[in-house]
Amino acid sequence: MSDHNDQRPEPQRTPLEESRFEPYEVNRPIPIFVLAVAVALIAWGVYTLWSDSGPSTETAASEDAPTVGTTGDRDVADGQGSLMSVGASLFESNCVTCHQANGSGISGAVPPLAGSRYVTGPAEAPVQILLHGISGVIAVAGNQYDGRMPRFGETLSDRQIAAVVSYIRQQWGHDAGAVTPAFVSEQRGRFAADRSPWNGGAELEAVTGIAARLTRTAATEASQ
Structure with missing residues (x-):
C-alpha cells in the first residue's frame, strides 16, 4: 500500500470553533506526602543551624581530657601540677604495659625506669629515647637488656614528651628536674625526625655523656 493511501485528512475546525477555544491548565495539587517531606527538611535545617550556633559540650569535655594526641598545650602551660x-x-597510656606502674620494667626483657641513670641523669637521654626509640644492648641497674623501644617523636608533641619525661624524673x-x-624542641632539632633508633647504650653515650658501662665480654656477647 502506498504512502499516499496512508495519509488521512486532519479534522478541520470552523472559524466559529477556533474563536471559542481557550487554553487552560488542569489543577494538580501537590501530594500531601511531598509537602510533609518538605516541611520535615525545613525543620531539620532550622534545628541544625540552631544547634551549630551554640558551644558543643562534647567538644569541651574532650579538650579537658588528657588523652594521647589531644593533651598538651593548655594543660601543660597551666603549671607544674598539670605537667605531672x-x-x-x-605514661599510663603508652608506657605502663612495658615499664609497669611502679617503674620496675619486665625482668630480662624491659629495663626498669626506677633508679635508672638514663632517667635521672642528663635530660637529653630520656628525651632522645622517646623521640627516636632505642634498639640494642643497654645496661640498667646492673643488668643488660637487648630489646627495642618504639619512637614517639611522630605521635607526641614537644609538650607531651616534656610531660612524660618530667613525670618519670x-x-x-x-x-x-622537670623538662x-x-x-624538647631543641633536642628534636638535633637529629633528623626519621633517623634510626638509638643503637643501645653505646650510641647514647656519645650523645648524652652517660657511660654505657658495658664490659668487653658483655659487648662481645651482645654482638654475636
Whole structure:
C-alpha cells in the first residue's frame, strides 16, 4: 500500500470553533506526602543551624581530657601540677604495659625506669629515647637488656614528651628536674625526625655523656 493511501485528512475546525477555544491548565495539587517531606527538611535545617550556633559540650569535655594526641598545650602551660597530671596520663597510656606502674620494667626483657641513670641523669637521654626509640644492648641497674623501644617523636608533641619525661624524673623516689617543651624542641632539632633508633647504650653515650658501662665480654656477647 502506498504512502499516499496512508495519509488521512486532519479534522478541520470552523472559524466559529477556533474563536471559542481557550487554553487552560488542569489543577494538580501537590501530594500531601511531598509537602510533609518538605516541611520535615525545613525543620531539620532550622534545628541544625540552631544547634551549630551554640558551644558543643562534647567538644569541651574532650579538650579537658588528657588523652594521647589531644593533651598538651593548655594543660601543660597551666603549671607544674598539670605537667605531672598530663605526664601521668600519657605514661599510663603508652608506657605502663612495658615499664609497669611502679617503674620496675619486665625482668630480662624491659629495663626498669626506677633508679635508672638514663632517667635521672642528663635530660637529653630520656628525651632522645622517646623521640627516636632505642634498639640494642643497654645496661640498667646492673643488668643488660637487648630489646627495642618504639619512637614517639611522630605521635607526641614537644609538650607531651616534656610531660612524660618530667613525670618519670619525679616518680619512684626520683628527684630530677622537670623538662620544658622548649628543651624538647631543641633536642628534636638535633637529629633528623626519621633517623634510626638509638643503637643501645653505646650510641647514647656519645650523645648524652652517660657511660654505657658495658664490659668487653658483655659487648662481645651482645654482638654475636
